[in-house]
Amino acid sequence: MSTDNESGERLTPGQQGFGPSDGVLVANDLRKEFGGLTAMDDLSFAVQEQEILGFIGPNGAGKSTTFNCVTGFYGPTGGNVWFKGEDVTGLESHEMVQKGMARTFQDFAPLSDRTVVRNVALSLAPDELLTLAGVSGETERLAEEICRRVGLGDQLEETPGELPHAGMLKLEIAKAIATNPDLMLVDEPFAGLSSGEVQELTEVLLSLRDNGMTLIVVDHNMRGLLNLIDRAFVIQFGAKIAEGPPDEITDDPKVQEAYLGGDEI
Numbered sequence: 001m002s003t004d005n006e007s008g009e010r011l012t013p014g015q016q017g018f019g020p021s022d023g024v025l026v027a028n029d030l031r032k033e034f035g036g037l038t039a040m041d042d043l044s045f046a047v048q049e050q051e052i053l054g055f056i057g058p059n060g061a062g063k064s065t066t067f068n069c070v071t072g073f074y075g076p077t078g079g080n081v082w083f084k085g086e087d088v089t090g091l092e093s094h095e096m097v098q099k100g101m102a103r104t105f106q107d108f109a110p111l112s113d114r115t116v117v118r119n120v121a122l123s124l125a126p127d128e129l130l131t132l133a134g135v136s137g138e139t140e141r142l143a144e145e146i147c148r149r150v151g152l153g154d155q156l157e158e159t160p161g162e163l164p165h166a167g168m169l170k171l172e173i174a175k176a177i178a179t180n181p182d183l184m185l186v187d188e189p190f191a192g193l194s195s196g197e198v199q200e201l202t203e204v205l206l207s208l209r210d211n212g213m214t215l216i217v218v219d220h221n222m223r224g225l226l227n228l229i230d231r232a233f234v235i236q237f238g239a240k241i242a243e244g245p246p247d248e249i250t251d252d253p254k255v256q257e258a259y260l261g262g263d264e265i
């Protein structure tokens, strides 16, 4: 990643430029403008395989914009995104899913008239469905297994409306797992959860990593993330202000200033 230039000076990503092989997901000089507003200002970062990156920033910092540009919901104005070494800049969201990138949504939109397990079965990757075609009950079995992995084993036959808020979050994660991703971007997973529920969901996300997945967790602050993330990447005004181990980042003067007058980081 960072290499020395001819004069021996350490180069930071923005100066040197990240390349396709610098991580499983790499953004280089990623930019998004909305009219005259620059929401993402030549942002560069790389996420390593099986890493859990916390992507943090105060309100309006550009987290959702970055999330949307990486997952194909917005086309970036400039820069590049590489996923597993391939240039995926500007691809559509369904193409990103096919390539192994999943995301969760803050606005849950399950099919309210289908059971929990059917909702997950309907999200199963087409590959899995083709492989399983004609094998009676296999699709359902796989969907059930995913539900159990996220702690929904006892609610398989309930409808989403019967689930508590934490259950809806688990369903959202189960639907993302069903697409068989290598990388999952999780949007504010702990919003509105009790400390016990945070702990339970932390264990689910850690087990996904232990099974080979890479995760980016986007959040307004680091409450609840300390036991989950390996590294925090903090942005403000669409640009990086700090990066490092989560327990150190909270003491960073730039981070404290960014949160001044607002919520605690």
Ligand SMILES: Nc1ncnc2c1ncn2[C@@H]1O[C@H](COP(=O)(O)OP(=O)(O)OP(=O)(O)O)[C@@H](O)[C@H]1O
Pocket: 034, 037, 038, 039, 057, 058, 059, 060, 061, 062, 063, 064, 065, 066, 220
């Ligand atoms: N579709 C859009 N059109 C115009 N401006 C936008 C659009 N989406 C975001 N912005 C602006 O871009 C900036 C970054 O917004 P963004 O939603 O990415 O921040 P955020 O870090 O996700 O904030 P929050 O934590 O409040 O969700 C803000 O100034 C926002 O008003």
